[in-house]
Amino acid sequence: MSATATARVSAGRPARRRIGVGVVGFGWLGQAHTRSLLRIPTLFENRVFDAELIACSDPLPARLDQATDSFGFKRASAAWESVINDPAVEVIYIAAPNMVHVPLVEAAAQAGKAVFCEKPVGGTPEQIARAANAARTAGVISGVGYNYRWAPLVRYARELIASGELGEITNYRGRFFSMYGADPLGLNSWRFQLDQAGYGVTSDLMSHAVDLAHMLLGPITRVSGTLETYIRERPVPGDGAGHYGRGRPEDPRTPVTNEDYAAMLCTFASGARGTFEVSRTMIGPESEHAFDAYGTRGAVAWNFERLNELRLYRATEDPGSGYTRVLGGERFGHHGAFVPGSGNTIGFEDLVTIEDYEFCTAVAEGRPFEPGFEQALAWAAVQAALLRSAQSGGWEEVRA
Ligand SMILES: NC(=O)c1ccc[n+]([C@@H]2O[C@H](COP(=O)([O-])OP(=O)(O)OC[C@H]3O[C@@H](n4cnc5c(N)ncnc54)[C@H](O)[C@@H]3O)[C@@H](O)[C@H]2O)c1
Structure with a gap:
């Protein structure tokens, strides 16, 4: 593109921040978020960020090949630590099975990275509380994949x-x-x-x-x-x-x-x-x-x-x-x-794209995002009461 064309394209649009993204768990939702990030530039002209796909992790070698060959990640590895500790990665997307969410959230928060975790953010109410605590203590921006909110x-x-x-x-x-x-x-x-x-x-x-x-x-x-x-x-x-x-x-x-x-x-x-x-x-x-x-x-x-x-x-x-x-x-x-x-x-994946657009906008602007882990925690309190009620057979109060 010529220098004149570059000047014309950039005139009048907001400055964009580059956001390096790492994805952990590359099944249905890991791929859905990645596709969403790839097409955001074609849908949201006035965006304030450009997401760059840096690193991906999954235990399955075929998914790692897909991540680099078809989706364009720069690096892929079975070791999730390498994604979280990658200096070029600023935002971690977690789309692994629920019981591995919390160690990933804790590591991402300790590394000072913004973290978007698929719902429910851990497989038990106690785990959701741990994740919320890790993000709150580290002061990182959190997001949770309650995509139907975005319909x-x-x-x-x-x-x-x-x-x-x-x-x-x-x-x-x-x-x-x-x-x-x-x-x-x-x-x-x-x-x-x-x-x-x-x-x-x-x-x-x-x-x-x-x-x-x-x-x-x-x-x-x-x-x-x-x-x-x-x-x-x-x-x-x-x-x-x-x-x-x-x-x-x-x-x-x-x-x-x-x-x-x-x-x-x-x-x-x-x-x-x-x-x-x-x-x-x-x-x-x-x-x-x-x-x-x-x-x-x-x-x-x-x-x-x-829908x-x-x-x-x-x-x-x-x-x-x-x-x-x-x-x-x-x-x-x-x-x-x-x-x-x-x-x-x-359709379904358009809701994921809206969610990712809103989350990365919040990260680029350095402000909290909703639904984040505090909203996941509100569900955890209801889940805990439901589980107690299924045991006791009676009404249970929702406790923070
Ligand atoms: N928001 C929604 O509408 C929605 C829909 C589906 C799934 N989800 C959530 O997304 C998450 C993933 O679900 P899915 O349907 O994509 O599952 P999936 O089985 O399609 O994909 C999970 C991926 O995680 C990988 N994995 C397994 N253990 C791992 C580990 N220790 N570290 C890294 N990766 C690991 C698997 O190999 C697989 O590729 C779940 O938390 C689920 O609740 C949300």
């Missing part, structure tokens, strides 16, 4: 609730039904193992459902819940097998050691009452991550399977007309970065 229509629902348009919210229903474990031949991958995932669907799915409720309605104060494991043995997985992989009837099986299903009643600090249900084995809904909020003047409902639609009921307008359908489009949040107009749809 433009979910943010619109938050605006409707916060502005009082729906009146006082009295009732809330959250749910996440994912069929990834519904087939008994589904492999016994890390998600089904207490020593690798920590808890099962409470960590994997309820964390998302409660995080959205926290964002929309505020804190939960009491819960009464129940857990169940329906499929108690599954075929042994091979290296790198994911939770959508299938075995054969003749394959050897090992026990499932965490829960398939969880449900709870709850009370919010606002006084609203809520119900939550999550499952990986129920047959029917493939990926129904959904909520309904019911207020004294209206209601709002969203379902990830219909680009919001159902809205305004009691003040035409009470007999039922819910109306609001279509996603460029008038909502970052939707227009991906597709123009209205009714042109965005």
Whole structure:
């Protein structure tokens, strides 16, 4: 490019900070974040950072080859320490199985690096508390992968609730039904193992459902819940097998050691009452991550399977007309970065891209990011109460 062209391109746009990125865990979400970072320059012209892919770590050699050959990382190694201690790496993305999150977070925080960890940030409430403490003590910026918060229509629902348009919210229903474990031949991958995932669907799915409720309605104060494991043995997985992989009837099986299903009643600090249900084995809904909020003047409902639609009921307008359908489009949040107009749809990985854009913007500007580990900790307190309630059979207070 000529000197004149360079001057023309840079005129009028904000200065950009270079951010060196390291990724640990290069399966589904490690790759999704990396793809997102790669395409941010093509989507967000006014960004204040340019992410540079420096180093990647995964125990599987094939994933390391992919990281350098297809994604363009400069270096890749099975030793995660080499990513965290790489002087060119300023931000660490953690997308390894849950039970290895905390040592990685602690090492990244001690090295003074900003850290984005996939949810739930550790496989138990105690581990989430350790991670939050490490980031707080080191004073580093933290982020957590509650990507559904970034759905433009979910943010619109938050605006409707916060502005009082729906009146006082009295009732809330959250749910996440994912069929990834519904087939008994589904492999016994890390998600089904207490020593690798920590808890099962409470960590994997309820964390998302409660995080959205926290964002929309505020804190939960009491819960009464129940857990169940329906499929108690599954075929042994091979290296790198994911939770959508299938075995054969003749394959050897090992026990499932965490829960398939969880449900709870709850009370919010606002006084609203809520119900939550999550499952990986129920047959029917493939990926129904959904909520309904019911207020004294209206209601709002969203379902990830219909990410680009919001159902809205305004009691003040035409009470007999039922819910109306609001279509996603460029008038909502970052939707227009991906597709123009209205009714042109965005998808799962676009939410990850918005999340990464917002996180790296916060890092470049040196300010805190939400959801960070304090929000992960708010979920951990609810999870601890749910686990106690499943044991005691009664209501349990959510304790900080
Ligand atoms: N936000 C979301 O919507 C969402 C969706 C899926 C997964 N996740 C989270 O992302 C994380 C990863 O899940 P996934 O579905 O990508 O799993 P995955 O199995 O597809 O990938 C995990 C990767 O981590 C690697 N790994 C295993 N042990 C490691 C170690 N000690 N150090 C470094 N890497 C290691 C594996 O080889 C694999 O490549 C989990 O915490 C999960 O909860 C979040």
